[in-house]
Amino acid sequence: MTLRDIIGHRRLTALIARAIDRDSLPPTLLFAGPSGVGKWAVARATAQAVNCLERVKPGATDLATDACGKCRSCDRVARGVHVDVIAVEPDDKASIKIDVIRDVLSRTSFRPFEGRKRLVLIREADTLEPASQNALLKSLEEPPPGTMFILTSAVPGALLPTVRSRCMRLRFGRLTSNEIAAALIRDHDYSDADAKQTAPIADGSIGQALALIDNDLSMFRELAMGLLRHTAGRADTQSRVQAASALHTGGSKKERTREDVAIVLRLMASMLRDLEAINAGADRAVLANPLLTGDLEALARAFSGDRARAAFGAVDRALTALERNAGTKVVAEWLAVQM
Numbered sequence: 001m002t003l004r005d006i007i008g009h010r011r012l013t014a015l016i017a018r019a020i021d022r023d024s025l026p027p028t029l030l031f032a033g034p035s036g037v038g039k040w041a042v043a044r045a046t047a048q049a050v051n052c053l054e055r056v057k058p059g060a061t062d063l064a065t066d067a068c069g070k071c072r073s074c075d076r077v078a079r080g081v082h083v084d085v086i087a088v089e090p091d092d093k094a095s096i097k098i099d100v101i102r103d104v105l106s107r108t109s110f111r112p113f114e115g116r117k118r119l120v121l122i123r124e125a126d127t128l129e130p131a132s133q134n135a136l137l138k139s140l141e142e143p144p145p146g147t148m149f150i151l152t153s154a155v156p157g158a159l160l161p162t163v164r165s166r167c168m169r170l171r172f173g174r175l176t177s178n179e180i181a182a183a184l185i186r187d188h189d190y191s192d193a194d195a196k197q198t199a200p201i202a203d204g205s206i207g208q209a210l211a212l213i214d215n216d217l218s219m220f221r222e223l224a225m226g227l228l229r230h231t232a233g234r235a236d237t238q239s240r241v242q243a244a245s246a247l248h249t250g251g252s253k254k255e256r257t258r259e260d261v262a263i264v265l266r267l268m269a270s271m272l273r274d275l276e277a278i279n280a281g282a283d284r285a286v287l288a289n290p291l292l293t294g295d296l297e298a299l300a301r302a303f304s305g306d307r308a309r310a311a312f313g314a315v316d317r318a319l320t321a322l323e324r325n326a327g328t329k330v331v332a333e334w335l336a337v338q339m
């Protein structure tokens with residue numbers, strides 16, 4: 001995938017392209033940001049652009065330069081067989097062992113064989129064992145001639161400070177729902193309808209969307225809709241707390257996991273957005289939950305005025321609380337009372 005084909009992260013890809021064009025890309029980069037947003041794809045696209053034999057200036061983008069995507073070098077990077085683009089990924093125990101790093105470093109002691117530069121790409125660099133990180137330090141401090149390092153990590157704080165401080169950090173943000181839907185359709189062959197329903201609850205991550213899209217979300221969807229219906233009726237506090245138990249307790253009276261509760265909350269958030277759109281007279285084609293159009297229309301009046309927006313704010317705060325490890329029961333009951 002070339003830089004111009006990356007979905008989202010336009011500011012970062014433009015920055016990288018400009019640096020490649022001026023031959024000023026720092027030799028040690030750390031791509032930090034949530035998992036599943038495309039950091040690894042950008043790392044590989046960067047390696048491709050650096051070593052492309054016939055770089056192009058893509059029209060209709062703000063990229064100063066990019067890989068052609070067709071030359072011998074681009075083809076090898078795309079197939080993962082370019083001798084000067086070394087990709088290191090965690091093993092099946094989610095760790096990168098010292099032997100692997102020693103082997104990589106021995107390969108960087110020679111000048112690049114066929115490329116302009118040798119790029120060492122390290123995926124989920126936080127899985128580098130401490131010994132592996134220490135072995136890398138000298139090379140990060142003073143990269144061998146012609147060699148560049150790109151580390152990616154969703155938890156850069158787990159890297160040794162000495163490693164972090166030797167890398168220039170680029171911060172990747174979450175993707176928008178539209179960007180996620182576009183990626184699901186273009187790169188993963190999902191239908192328009194599947195992509196649009198999953199994107200709003202994927203928390204800005206294509207990885208998360210892929211984890212959710214093949215699951216049966218109907219149970220979660222019914223739960224979210226049930227809670228909206230209940231709160232729409234302006235029920236008293238006690239019955240709201242009762243309704244909240246459906247959110248934090250599963251079928252066998254077991255507490256639901258934070259992840260499951262978060263899915264329901266993201267569904268509620270996307271439904272509340274739809275309610276706001278319906279109340280604003282928006283075209284039904286823009287709804288994130290097209291299958292629920294009838295149910296949502298029935299609820300729209302109860303959520304008129306500022307109510308949909310206020311409820312959305314409450315759901316958002318509940319999601320933040322879950323991310324900060326608040327208990328599911330506390331969060332569910334707080335939310336039920338707030339909405």
Ligand SMILES: [Zn+2]
Nearest residue numbers: 052068071074
């Ligand atoms: Zn090329």
